[in-house]
Amino acid sequence: MPAYLIHLAILFSIYAILALSLNLIFGYTGLMSLAHAAFFGIGAYTVAILTTRYNFNFLSATLAGIIAAIILAALIGFVLSKFKGDYYTLGSLGFNFIIFATMLNLQNLTNGPLGIPGIPRPNFFGLDSSIDFNFLLLSTCCLLLVYLICRFIVNSSFGRALKAIREDEQALEIFGYNVRNFKFLVFVISAGLAAIAGSLFACFITYIDPTTFGSNESVFLWSIIILGGLANLRGSLLGALFLILLPEALRFVGFPENVAAQMRQLVYGLLLVILMMYRPQGLMGEYKL
Amino acid sequence: MKILETHNLTKHFDGVYAVNGLDIAFEQGAITGIIGPNGSGKSTLTNLLTGIFGFNHGTVMVEGVTLKKISAYKLPAFGITRTFQEVRLFEQMTILDNILVTLTSRHVFSSLFETHSKLHLKQAQEILEKIGLWEKKNQLAHNLSYGQRKLLEIGRVLAMDAKIILLDEPFAGLFAEMIKVIVKIIEELKQQGKTLVLIEHNMELIRELCDYLYVMDEGKLLAEGKPAGVLSEKKVVEAYLGE
Numbered sequence: 457m458p459a460y461l462i463h464l465a466i467l468f469s470i471y472a473i474l475a476l477s478l479n480l481i482f483g484y485t486g487l488m489s490l491a492h493a494a495f496f497g498i499g500a501y502t503v504a505i506l507t508t509r510y511n512f513n514f515l516s517a518t519l520a521g522i523i524a525a526i527i528l529a530a531l532i533g534f535v536l537s538k539f540k541g542d543y544y545t546l547g548s549l550g551f552n553f554i555i556f557a558t559m560l561n562l563q564n565l566t567n568g569p570l571g572i573p574g575i576p577r578p579n580f581f582g583l584d585s586s587i588d589f590n591f592l593l594l595s596t597c598c599l600l601l602v603y604l605i606c607r608f609i610v611n612s613s614f615g616r617a618l619k620a621i622r623e624d625e626q627a628l629e630i631f632g633y634n635v636r637n638f639k640f641l642v643f644v645i646s647a648g649l650a651a652i653a654g655s656l657f658a659c660f661i662t663y664i665d666p667t668t669f670g671s672n673e674s675v676f677l678w679s680i681i682i683l684g685g686l687a688n689l690r691g692s693l694l695g696a697l698f699l700i701l702l703p704e705a706l707r708f709v710g711f712p713e714n715v716a717a718q719m720r721q722l723v724y725g726l727l728l729v730i731l732m733m734y735r736p737q738g739l740m741g742e743y744k745l
Numbered sequence: 746m747k748i749l750e751t752h753n754l755t756k757h758f759d760g761v762y763a764v765n766g767l768d769i770a771f772e773q774g775a776i777t778g779i780i781g782p783n784g785s786g787k788s789t790l791t792n793l794l795t796g797i798f799g800f801n802h803g804t805v806m807v808e809g810v811t812l813k814k815i816s817a818y819k820l821p822a823f824g825i826t827r828t829f830q831e832v833r834l835f836e837q838m839t840i841l842d843n844i845l846v847t848l849t850s851r852h853v854f855s856s857l858f859e860t861h862s863k864l865h866l867k868q869a870q871e872i873l874e875k876i877g878l879w880e881k882k883n884q885l886a887h888n889l890s891y892g893q894r895k896l897l898e899i900g901r902v903l904a905m906d907a908k909i910i911l912l913d914e915p916f917a918g919l920f921a922e923m924i925k926v927i928v929k930i931i932e933e934l935k936q937q938g939k940t941l942v943l944i945e946h947n948m949e950l951i952r953e954l955c956d957y958l959y960v961m962d963e964g965k966l967l968a969e970g971k972p973a974g975v976l977s978e979k980k981v982v983e984a985y986l987g988e
Contacts, residue, residue: 609857611860612856612857612858612859612860613845613846613849613850613856613857613859613860613861614853614856614857614859616838616842616845616846616849617846617851617856619835619837619838619842620835620838620842620846622837623834623835623836623837623838624833624834624835624836626797626817626833627829627833627834627835628835628846629796629816629817629818630795630796630797630817630818630820630826630827631821631826631846631847631851631901631905632818632819632820632821632822632851633818633851634818634851634853635818637853638853641853641854742837743837744837
């Protein structure tokens with residue numbers, strides 16, 4: 457497989473993990489969280505710091521990243537689970553701002569706007585993932601694992617309750633569900649899964665800086681799952697595939713590199729507007745906004 | 746025996762009293778009607794009794810247990826369930842899932858490791874067959890007609906198997922055949938010993954179904970007693986019909 461396609465396939469697997477995990481809270485539970493890029497960043501920064509400064513291996517650093525994301529998600533989730541609708545979205549956006557500002561300003565730890573270079577590619581089962589194809593195997597395994605976890609969740613009674621929260625959380629409470637607990641747990645699970653994507657991203661690119669984890673990234677993740685389809689796991693994969701390949705397609709139609717990058721933002725925005733007008737459930741979605 | 750009581754129950758919204766010092770009680774195994782003009786506080790009372798709104802003063806007593814605050818999610822523990830004046834289904838879920846969600850585990854962790862059992866499915870089938878929606882079980886709830894939506898809401902009540910059932914205008918907007926189906930279900934629930942609270946504007950049905958009647962006006966109790974007597978009281982006719 458050409459190196460270029462392998463590169464795209466790895467990026468697809470990372471963003472598909474983010475999309476699947478975001479779909480749990482946004483598509484299934486109806487909680488329009490703008491905090492997802494923050495958990496992506498927490499996973500990435502934890503792995504970057506632990507592997508470059510403390511010689512952690514990939515697995516233990518990733519586990520630490522997941523735990524860090526879970527702890528922070530539990531802290532913010534405790535507050536957010538009291539909210540719904542616009543308040544939830546604004547609260548989660550505030551959290552993303554806080555994490556972004558922390559990455560930018562806690563220079564001793566994060567190296568501020570200069571970012572962290574030299575993040576090592578992991579070795580696993582004797583495979584050297586500095587070879588992109590080996591990294592693709594790793595990221596695909598992670599994607600498969602996350603997909604199975606998400607499928608397990610949405611097919612359970614817990615998943616059914618999440619959908620009911622999305623539809624009418626007050627009515628669900630009447631039937632004996634403490635919806636705050638459900639909202640809290642799905643937020644924490646989703647954050648932990650996003651941290652896996654962060655870990656892969658940091659090790660793949662080998663350099664991270666705060667700009668990748670701002671609120672723009674959260675909106676980009678929204679675009680993926682809205683395009684692919686809310687409350688549909690395969691839709692998340694389709695959305696990730698489409699939006700990862702889109703900038704490449706723009707490049708191929710002849711836009712210069714710098715224009716293609718700007719066009720990316722424009723097309724994402726335009727896509728959201730068109731989808732809301734004509735197909736609010738996305739390409740494969742089961743839920744209309 | 747009184748199974749559900751309110752004492753000095755009060756709720757105001759920015760100083761406007763929706764329920765004002767209400768003392769009422771519901772007899773176990775009986776159908777108690779609540780009537781009153783629009784804005785008299787009937788639905789607010791239902792919302793207070795089911796934890797949708799918190800009350801400002803007073804207490805609610807369920808089977809002798811005094812409650813100063815009601816959390817909606819604890820209602821099934823007290824054996825209480827309800828329907829809503831405006832039908833509130835889980836619209837973008839299947840009809841079957843609308844029932845299953847009332848049957849499966851409510852515990853956040855155990856629900857993760859459960860889908861639904863054969864027993865849950867059998868119970869759901871019985872209920873959906875009873876309300877005539879089994880054939881449509883895989884359709885989304887928002888595709889149902891108005892009457893079918895009302896029936897599905899009643900179906901969820903049946904699935905809850907609660908001791909106390911509050912029905913907020915269950916017959917509103919229904920045609921005669923559908924009313925007959927719901928009347929039959931209500932009568933069966935009474936035969937099973939359930940306590941029913943019926944908020945309704947249809948006086949014929951109130952006369953037909955209710956054992957006892959409360960009339961509310963401006964958040965207060967205006968009259969109470971056997972339906973035949975209460976409905977002929979002059980103050981009730983004046984308040985309710987504006988005559």
